[in-house]
Amino acid sequence: MNTKNLVLMALLVSVGAALYVVIPGINGGMKPDFMLTMMFVGILLFPNAKSTFLLAVTTGVISGLFSTFPGGFFPNIIDKFITAFVFLAFVYVLKKVASKLPVAIALCAGGTVLSGSIFLSAAIFVIGAEIPFTLLFTTVVLPATIFNGIAFGLIYPIVVKLVKRSNFETAVTPAI
Numbered sequence: 177m178n179t180k181n182l183v184l185m186a187l188l189v190s191v192g193a194a195l196y197v198v199i200p201g202i203n204g205g206m207k208p209d210f211m212l213t214m215m216f217v218g219i220l221l222f223p224n225a226k227s228t229f230l231l232a233v234t235t236g237v238i239s240g241l242f243s244t245f246p247g248g249f250f251p252n253i254i255d256k257f258i259t260a261f262v263f264l265a266f267v268y269v270l271k272k273v274a275s276k277l278p279v280a281i282a283l284c285a286g287g288t289v290l291s292g293s294i295f296l297s298a299a300i301f302v303i304g305a306e307i308p309f310t311l312l313f314t315t316v317v318l319p320a321t322i323f324n325g326i327a328f329g330l331i332y333p334i335v336v337k338l339v340k341r342s343n344f345e346t347a348v349t350p351a352i
Contacts, residue, residue: 181222182230184339188214189234195327196242211235212291213324215260216284217335220275223267232260247305251298259291277333284328285321292317 192214199210215235219228236256240249266283267274274280296312299305 180342181227185218185222185227185231185234188218188335189231189238192235193238193242196239209239209288209291209320210324210327211239212256212259212288213284213328213331215256216263216280216287216328217332219260219263219267220280220283220332221335221339223264223271223274225264228260228264232257235260245299247299247303248295250302251295254298254302255291255295258294259287262290263287275336277329280332281325281329285325288321288324289317292320 189211192211195210195214212235215231218231222228233253233256236253239256240252243249243252245251263283266286270279270283274283292313296307296309296317300307300309
């Protein structure tokens with residue numbers, strides 16, 4: 177692993193953490209997860225298993241630590257780990273078009289829906305939380321999908337331009 181790539185991934189995670197802390201919790205303490213958006217940007221820039229593993233673990237732990245959802249630590253770790261590798265699989269399948277902005281935004285939105293579903297399921301089954309899945313899905317996950325899609329659409333082109341200017345060696349050359 178290249179040190180420059182590790183630094184860029186760390187910067188993405190730290191920006192995601194800052195956004196995650198600033199955004200207030202809604203409907204039972206759940207938050208739109210901008211850590212997830214940064215994880216998706218990192219996976220698109222460095223689509224390999226090592227980078228995905230590092231991004232999944234760091235974003236999962238940090239999201240869990242800052243979670244305002246009661247008992248949200250372990251569901252966050254489970255959610256980020258599964259979501260990261262499913263997202264990576266879709267990036268591999270769509271490797272020729274995955275870094276194009278409209279496809280990347282669709283992947284981000286789909287990943288957010290998957291992440292929210294896994295998080296809520298893990299909270300219900302692992303922690304035993306008695307929460308209404310459908311209510312939280314419609315009032316938190318779906319709005320978070322919109323927020324994450326918009327944030328991703330704004331952030332991804334900026335990061336790609338910075339990567340191109342800074343001579344970072346990404347595994348793929350983003351198409352923007």
